[in-house]
Amino acid sequence: MKNHVWRPLFVVLGVAALILAARMFYVPKDFGVHDQGYMYGFHRLGNEQDWKDQKPEYRFEPEYCSGCHPDKAEELSTSPHAIIPCEDCHGPAKGHPEDPPKLPxxxxxxxxxxxxxxxxxxxxxxxxxxxxxxxxxxxxxxxxICHDPHHSNAVETPHPQPPLP
Amino acid sequence: MGFDVMDRREFIRSTAIFIAGASVPAAALEVMSAKELFAARPDIHWVFLVDTTKCVGCGFCVKACKLENGIPYDANVTRTWVERYVLTKDGKVRADTPKGARDGFITKQIDENAEGMKDIKDEDIDKAFFVPKLCNQCDNPPCVQVCPVGATYKTADGVVLVDRTWCIGCGYCIMGCPYGVRFFHPVEHVADKCTFCYHRITKGRKTACVEACPFGARDIGNIKDPNDPVAKVIMTQRVGVLKDEYGTKPQAFYIGLSKEVR
Structure with missing residues (x-):
């Protein structure tokens, strides 16, 4: 057969080879089928570690807060509000007291x-x-202004000021 | 003559063998049994438990999730949200979730979208309750099946994650999720979803939403551990799942689920 018939085929083969070569460099080594099989486990394995490495913002460790603020913890312990984690009102502790030094x-x-x-x-x-x-x-x-959220019975806190109009 | 090298019978036989051989996909030749798949992480499979009877609609879970996971606070996207259902005596079911309940439910008025805020009289209410929602981390996740590039996947311990470096933002998974838990991250420009706080649970802590809840309406546990309190509840009590009929095998279980909840 004449050369012009085969020529497009060589072009196609060349493009395919180029794509496969590029793929070798572009696709990470750990990309492939993992634990969950072909349908659900086709991914880059290193991404699992990426997610694990995310830094937590909240501590949610009551002992961490009471370590430096035992008076507040003691005050709160008899209140119905004791079930509310500190950080729900005081914001994510992150690296407090170093970073941030003050919580909003x-x-x-x-x-x-x-x-x-x-x-x-x-x-x-x-x-x-x-x-x-x-x-x-x-x-x-x-x-x-009237209710102390740490008080054992916030409803019955005496008014520090004259009643509001 | 050269023609009798292959007779008709021989031709049909060899053709049949060739077609049978060619039709076997490469995938079928790799032996991968179900046992092998389970053996990957036989010790951990994360499940979520929501007790709707305990939820008061304070929305601390939504706030904590947004701040923990860097979800833009004022954008109308969230990985978890709380729905309010109000069933009135005239048989109507109304549901809303203002800002995903990021600021809780502080008014009796129900958001009816285009029809505005609806006032409902106390005495007209038959039933009213809150339902926290989040990713169900399905065992048959439709969002993973539709991903054309392998950017979203299920881990060996049962959590569906998104690879932000690999996602092309096509949005198929957002359309594919029957629970509507996926959204387009306005800053990262990729599909985003609840990760069960993978960075927390893999360090022995609970998710931000679980720990922020003052009422114990949410919990996360390991279904493979018979001594896990969450596993015990799921194994021994009456729990329901959302949209069971879709066959997605959701891994978030609900106590006190009402039939009106969708």
């Missing part, structure tokens, strides 16, 4: 309303929590 405290009214805005949902755990109507109960005021 969420003292907002909205923070309290997460649990204490009354919702008439008898089938949920919300019904076990004492709640207020945010539109009626001193709207626009920060709860922590």
């Amino acid at each position: 405290i969420d003292r907002s009214r909205e923070q309290c309303m997460r649990c204490h805005a009354y919702l008439p949902y008898a089938q949920s755990g919300r019904s076990n929590i004492r709640g207020i109507d945010p539109a009626e109960h001193n709207p626009g005021t920060e709860c922590v």
